[in-house]
Amino acid sequence: MVKEMLQIDLAKCTKCGSCARACTAYVIEMQDPGPVEVHPGNCIECGHCVAVCPVNAIVHEHMDASGFPEMEEPGITFKQFNQLARNRRSIRRFKSELLSKEHAEQILESVRYIPTAENAQELEYLFITDPERVGLIRNEMLKGFKMAFSLVKHFYWIVKSQTSESYARRSRLTGDIAMKKWTDREKTHEDPFFHNAPALLIVHAPKKKVKGITSFAVNDAGIAGYHVLIACETLGIGTCWSGYHTKFANMYGSVRKASLVPKGHMVIASILMGYPAIKYKRDVYRKPLHSRIVGPGDQ
Ligand SMILES: Cc1cc2nc3c(=O)[nH]c(=O)nc-3n(C[C@H](O)[C@H](O)[C@H](O)COP(=O)(O)O)c2cc1C
Known part of the structure; x- marks a missing residue:
């Protein structure tokens, strides 16, 4: 009962x-x-x-x-919303300034209100705002990257057969250049993996829940991630999604540990953040959508 x-x-x-x-x-x-x-x-x-x-x-x-406060009109027009989305770019040049605690709190407060499948609300958020810890994670990730990259080179034909020739070629070339940039970092201060971002937001959840047959946690984390990107845009915070971090944190226990993600949890989204040291002058360009509107009477 x-x-x-x-x-x-x-x-x-x-x-x-x-x-x-x-x-x-x-x-x-x-x-x-x-x-x-x-x-x-x-x-x-x-x-x-x-x-x-x-x-x-x-x-x-x-x-x-x-x-449950009374609803307020947000006062945002479609044009403004669309412009916000079209202005946003991945930022790969950051100022060394720390992400403020106030901004970290505002972002977490905002992402709290995203919808989740069946209102599960089971995503967890780890906000690393200490650049030293971000550097530590990056260094662990790099060990994994070196290993994965040498496998790509050794088993190039498998990567090619599993993906496409152009993908395999691009991965090999990008990997080579990234490693070279990393080796030269003393001179260039380049960080091809984390772009010298001072902060990293990690979205994670218990593996059992993410992999459960009824789970939509991956979709939920996608919503959370994009919500954070757009919220950051309004706060003047630059963001870059880090697929590298998500992959390596789930592949290597050392990366997960350095990221402070609990054992038995899976990382589902990782977003680098900081104040941008670059400004774009033109909107985002994308290919025309592959889309179709099917209205009444259409077949
Ligand atoms: C799921 C996902 C993973 C990504 N992983 C990386 C990454 O590991 N490193 C990186 O520099 N950019 C990464 N990006 C950024 C994309 O490359 C970028 O969004 C895309 O090229 C479009 O550029 P824009 O965001 O500036 O419009 C990722 C984006 C998404 C959505």
Whole structure:
């Protein structure tokens, strides 16, 4: 028997049925006296019932009522939103300035509100704002990179057969140049792996959950990642997604450990951050979309 979680004030309730209609988990049913919590064990705690009630008649015991402030118009037009997305670029030149604690907190507070499949909210966030720790992670990653890169060279034909000739060739050439730049870093101060970013945000979750057959954690982390990229854009923070870090943290225990990711967890997204030392003057260019709108009557 699951304990009821909703306190429904029937004196306030107008019996409009909005809560029952908004409930995706069929927890609420409209009956004679008003809304009734018929399947409390099914609740995913999305809060739709509380948020939709026009007379504030519902309190959810698992959710702090102060977490439901009245909605405010964001005041952003589509044009502004689109411009924000089109202005954003991956930043690979950073100032040495540390990422401020206030900015780190603002980013975490913002990503808290992303949607997740079944409202699972099981992603965890590790925000490394100490450049020394970021450097340590990069150095561990580099050991993995050297190993992986020598395998690419040794087993080039396998990489080629598993991908394409152009991908294999590009990987080999990029790897060669990156290693050369790293070797010359004393002179050039180049960091082809982490771009000298002072901060790294890591999104992770227990491996069992990520790999579970019903899990959408990878999709959730993609949403989280892009949300962070756009939030950072509004704060003047440069970002660069680090696929390298995600891959190597999951391949090598030493990278995971240096990244402070708990054992048994998988990294699902990694984002380098800092204040940009480069400014782009033109919008992002992309190929035309491969897309189709199918309307009424279309086949
Ligand atoms: C999942 C993912 C992984 C990426 N991994 C890396 C990476 O390891 N290193 C890097 O410099 N850029 C990485 N990028 C950045 C892409 O190269 C970049 O987004 C793309 O070239 C488009 O450029 P833009 O972001 O400036 O528009 C990654 C981007 C995504 C979405």
